[in-house]
Amino acid sequence: MNKTFFNERFSFCFMQSVPLFPYSTIRPVQDAMIKDVQIAVSSGKNLIAHAPTGLGKTAAVLAPALSVALKKNLTVFFLTSRHTQHAIAIETLRLIKEKHKINFSVVDLVGKKDMCARSEVEAFPSRYFHDYCKSLREKDNCDFYLNFRKDNQLSASSKNVLKFINSLPAHTEEVVDSSKKQSVCPYEVASHAAKDASVIIADYNCLFNSRIRESFFGRSSKALNDAVIIVDEAHNLPGRMREMLTARLSTLIIDRAMSEAETWNENDIKTFLASLRYGMEQLATSPELAISKEQLLAAVEGYDLNDILKSMSDLAETVRETEKQSFIGSVADFLLSWMGGDEGFARILTVKESARGKTIVVSNHCLDSSVATKSVIEEAHSVIMMSGTLTPMIMYRDILGFPSDTALKEYGNPLPKENKLSLIVKDATTKFSSRNEQQFMNLADICARAASSVQGNLAIFFPSYFLMSQIHTYLHEKLSKKVFKEHQGMSKSAKQQLLKGFKQESLKGGVLLAVIGGSFSEGINLPGNFLNGVIVVGLPFVQPDLCNKALINYYDKNFGKGWDYGYVFPAFTKALQSAGRCIRSETDKGVIMFVDERYAWTNYYRCFPKDLAPKTTTFYQQAIDEFFGKAKT
Ligand code: SF4
Known part of the structure; x- marks a missing residue:
């Protein structure tokens, strides 16, 4: 083999200078990424990194980010949409802890439904779960939740699970198993453990969905300006954010909402929904067309929208006490989105024909992922986006709302x-x-x-x-x-x-x-x-x-x-x-x-x-x- 080639591709450095790196050797390209992460996190700046598969980017980002975070009392959020990446991050953090014999706490969070200790929720569609859990908690019907605290203090069972979480970076599955054995709610314990965690592994929604973020920060006493955010597989983030902010309403949902209004003898709401449906039918003159906010709202122009939406939301709360979900609540949520601003959104009506007949759908499509990401990027201590397919990086800088001084780095492929x-x-x-x-x-x-x-x-x-x-x-x-x-x-x-x-x-x-x-x-x-x-x-x-x-x-x-x-x-x-x-x-x-x-x-x-x-x-x-x-x- 050519000696120069060998040196370029396979030479390793012994990395005394890289704090908390979990391995004894490191590739030059990995070393370059570590230094860039160190600079970004130390100076409170951002980094967008195209890092090809095989580079070992999880270790290259976690070691320097954690090292700075521990010194400055910051929290590292490792956000990923993939289950396998949760496992890789946990394994990397275990190695860091073992090799460097340091004490820090890690919490691995997935969706609340996936962490729930109740076996019956496995068959639930996700959209029903949150209302179901809320209703159980409010009526004191979930023993796992009740066992989390005793006399307004953490119960002994919860403390046992917390001890387990703090003893090693634990996978979500291990936390769920441990919580089930102690009969406490895994999500509540893990959220509580997040208060003292130096690293939190979670889905994008944890920080980029404003409702979930506020709830999570409220429980964990964390703050965005102390957060070092690492977004893994970041090429998925723009699409995920646009979809999260897009709202849809179909005539099928309106029909179910009308049945719900009838069941609850709410004739005003039923009449309002019928007017909305009629308006959609009148607008549906072609399979697909752009419509304005006002065109749809004209169908219900005789109504005081604030009043009727308040009545619908109140009724939805009542319905959710006995049903898994409220369709009236779904219509109210959609209309709140529809009445929002025009910039960065496209309002579109589509008509779908199927064996079951014609369905009309109105959608408020989000075109601008930075609606969800820009304020988070501005407020966070440092944000690092990484993926093996993140070119051209300038596109991600533009569409996610990063400032112009964000570092854009494309690393070479370390594989032969x-x-x-x-x-x-x-x-x-x-x-x-x-x-x-x-x-x-x-x-x-x-x-x-x-x-x-x-x-x-x-x-x-x-x-x-x-x-x-x-x-x-x-x-x-x-x-x-x-x-x-x-x-x-x-x-x-x-x-x-x-x-x-x-x-x-x-x-x-x-x-x-x-x-x-x-x-x-x-x-x-x-x-x-x-x-x-x-x-x-x-x-x-x-x-x-x-x-x-x-x-x-x-x-x-x-x-x-x-x-x-x-x-x-x-x-x-x-x-x-x-x-x-x-x-x-x-x-x-x-x-x-x-x-x-x-x-x-x-x-x-x-x-x-x-x-x-x-x-x-x-x-x-x-x-x-x-x-x-x-x-x-
Ligand atoms: S409180 Fe916890 S265990 Fe009970 S339903 Fe909700 S997530 Fe499941």
């Missing part, structure tokens, strides 16, 4: 270059204007040839179920490997079974067919020979519906980059996430192949991060054969 073959095949496309049977045949042919050359398991990702089905029509007869196909609406357990079967096929080699942006394209881990290749077919652009057009226009108006921020970059991020399922550690080897002529176009090729840089080729089969020939041991 010779373990990865990245290709673009431009002999076919899924471009809408070029779609025909011949294209589908070409795409199937390319996928089948590549599948025969890849040794072992291969995953093929498609932009939609429709395209997967069209291409599979020709693909299935060409494949000699066993096929594992994702279906729309698959249950969680069916997906787990599919993945298990796919892994078991790795010796002979199987082919997983799945959609880009689906649950197989993010969050699954297939180390070693469980996955030796990924093909990403086409570019997963969103439908040009009114909501997406409004988003593009909004980004154009505010940043002059509507097309890039609202259309091109989000599609690329999804494609790169799918590609990222292959090669996740130093020993993984594999092929990543992007199949669509547009990947080679200058306007799209610029979107590949520097650490990927795929080569365009027509001789992909030969390249794959050679790659696996070299890779064979």
Whole structure:
């Protein structure tokens, strides 16, 4: 092996200078990230970090952030939407504690429903759970809650669980088990433990949902200006925030709310709801149209909205004392959102026809994720966003509302270059204007040839179920490997079974067919020979519906980059996430192949991060054969 290459890729430094780092050796690229985190947190600034898979970013961010936090009496919030990342963060913190023999407390929080000790709530949809829990607590009907305190003091059982939490960084599951044994509410104990915690691991909602944040800070006595916020998988944050702030109302919900009003003999509310429904029907003159706030409110113009909304909210409270949820409450919540400001929102009416008839939906779509994030970023001590697909970082700075002095850092890929073959095949496309049977045949042919050359398991990702089905029509007869196909609406357990079967096929080699942006394209881990290749077919652009057009226009108006921020970059991020399922550690080897002529176009090729840089080729089969020939041991 070339000595210079060896030094660049694999040399390790002995890191006496990195406080609280849990390992004895460190890669140069990891060292660079640690220093950037140290600077950001020490100076109360922000950092946006594109950190490729395999860098070891959890340790590289937690060690320096915790080190500064302990000195300055700050709290580190590690926010992630993925269960696996909770576990990795806890393991990293355990190693830090063991290696450095220091005392600090960690709390691992997931949603309240997922922590609830009551077995019957497992079958509840999340939207019913909070009202159910609230009602049990208010009526003294939950023993787990009652056992949390005794005579206004923490009970002995709660203290036992707290002792357990403080003895080691504990996973949520361990806290729930310990709480169940002591018959106390796991969520209450964990929230109480957060008061003394130096690190809190939680979902994005914990800090970016203002209602949850205020409630959490009220219980834990924490404050935003003492928070060091680490957002993991941060490419998901803009979409999550926009969805969180979007409100929808369907005629189906209004019908249920009217039945509820009838049950409770509330004729004024029922008449109000009927007027609202009639107004929606009158507006529904096409399958999709933009409407104004006033157009919908004109349907109920004779009403004093403040009065009627107050009556509806009061009735909803009463209904929730006996029912899991109140539909009248859902309508009232929607109208409060609808009556809000216009800036950063798009109001859209859609008509859906199904076997059950026509449903009209009015939506107040949030276009601006910074409505939820900007004030948090401004007030927090320091915010660090990180992900393996966070390019271009300037887009995240713009749309999340970071200040202009935020550091933007793109780190190199620490994994051995010779373990990865990245290709673009431009002999076919899924471009809408070029779609025909011949294209589908070409795409199937390319996928089948590549599948025969890849040794072992291969995953093929498609932009939609429709395209997967069209291409599979020709693909299935060409494949000699066993096929594992994702279906729309698959249950969680069916997906787990599919993945298990796919892994078991790795010796002979199987082919997983799945959609880009689906649950197989993010969050699954297939180390070693469980996955030796990924093909990403086409570019997963969103439908040009009114909501997406409004988003593009909004980004154009505010940043002059509507097309890039609202259309091109989000599609690329999804494609790169799918590609990222292959090669996740130093020993993984594999092929990543992007199949669509547009990947080679200058306007799209610029979107590949520097650490990927795929080569365009027509001789992909030969390249794959050679790659696996070299890779064979
Ligand atoms: S108080 Fe705790 S245990 Fe009781 S229902 Fe609510 S979350 Fe579950």
